[in-house]
Amino acid sequence: MPTPISVAKAIAAVKSAPGTRVKVAVSDIDGVLRGKYMHKDKFYSAVEGGFGFCDVVLGWDMMDVTYDNTTHTGWHKGFPDVLARIDLGTLRTVPWDGGVPFFLGDFVAQKDGKEVPLPICPRQVLKRVLERAAKLGVIPMCGIEYEWFNFRETPQSWADKEGVAPTPLTPGMFGYSLLRANENRAFFEALFADMAAFGVPIEGLHTETGPGVYEAAIMFSEALEQADRAALFKTGAKEIGSRFGIMPSFMAKWSKDYPGCSGHVHTSLSDGKKNLFHDARGSHGMSRLFESFLAGQLAALLEFAPMFWPTINSYKRLVDGFWAPVKPTWGVDNRTASFRVIPGSPKSTRLETRCPGADINPYLATAAVIAAGLEGVEKKMKLATAPIHGTNQGAEDVPRAPRTLIETTRIFRQSDRARDWFGDDFVDHFAATREWEWRQWLDAVTDWERKRYFEII
16 A cells, blocks of 8 residues: 555655645546646645545546536536545655655545545545455555557647557567667656656566557556556656657557557465465465465456456457457466466466556556455355466357447446445446447547548448
8 A cells, every 4th residue: 555654744745845836636537647736835734634626537538528427426416526635645756847746636525424435436446445355364466567659749749630640659560679779768768767756666668569669567566556656657658758759658459450558467465474376385386365366357357347448449459369368268377368377486476467458547457356356265266267278279168358348338337246346336437437438439430431431332
């Protein structure tokens, strides 16, 4: 968890920081950080009493268009301010913004005269799952990897192109390339150094297969801290990239010609002293608890799918032969499986959930991974399938994941498992937002349609 610090220590840190500003942010439904600057004097009062933040950030999509099908927020509620509580443990400074102090916050509500977590707040959804983990006596540890493409664009140049033909940062397919990394080493160096100074340490950074595509592994931590880092990484990469005339894109699949962008989640469980997934005597070095956690993941994948694949574009990544797994399968160090068991030392044994894309809301994807696994632990599930080999060898009878957001959203809305772990309020709200996203797609007229039908039909 973010390291707790006292009110006095937080205020002292802010007072000693240069300037008169503090930067605060919260996550919207899509995982986009929404925030603002506030004067230090305002911050001092907000530390104790919180601050008002318009609840529209949970009631509109990533294009700031308000949902017309949600009940918790919307025009019918008048978009009031809701209370945001600053998590003092998220204190960091932004090195590329004059060292301004930065904090993340959570939304809260009032119920029966008491302050309670706002159930549709993504960060609170993850905290709800982690509270249940604590009752089981386990501490989820996570590490998130992002793949993303980089383009020689600015917001204005991209707008001028009307969303067509972005210019990649580098040409060709050149994974693990020292040449391509050196070609843009100032950007590479800034990502490593500035992210570390921002409290988002990178464990590894390299080029991936595709023009201008990188992969970064964020150093592992407890789950909430990791989700914070992952949310901050996206924003940080974009802000750092803009200094170099580079636009990073975490879109799951920007071109049918290249592999998509993943958002892999590595997970293990700890008791505070040791990794509970490791057992040298177990099959593949897996403890029985690890096996139950994996069984839970396999059982819940399709029910939690919109938390892994939240956009229309997410499903364009789920193509056979393009690295993204398309079935709920597991394997031992097999990168074609949805769940890759990584046998290792007592410290490094872990599970890699490979199905999420880079377009995830990291709070929701992490919550889904942990909830699915803990469901297996709670019910002492046993692995009912053998590991696959090669590309889905042994998974011939395993059903393929749906290819559309509306299909997975309907499954999610009807899932008793999702309602148990995430709550009815969140399930209904998130499902409504995904249904909204689907309707925007249905109404859109695409370049593909114009190219296919405009002249010929």
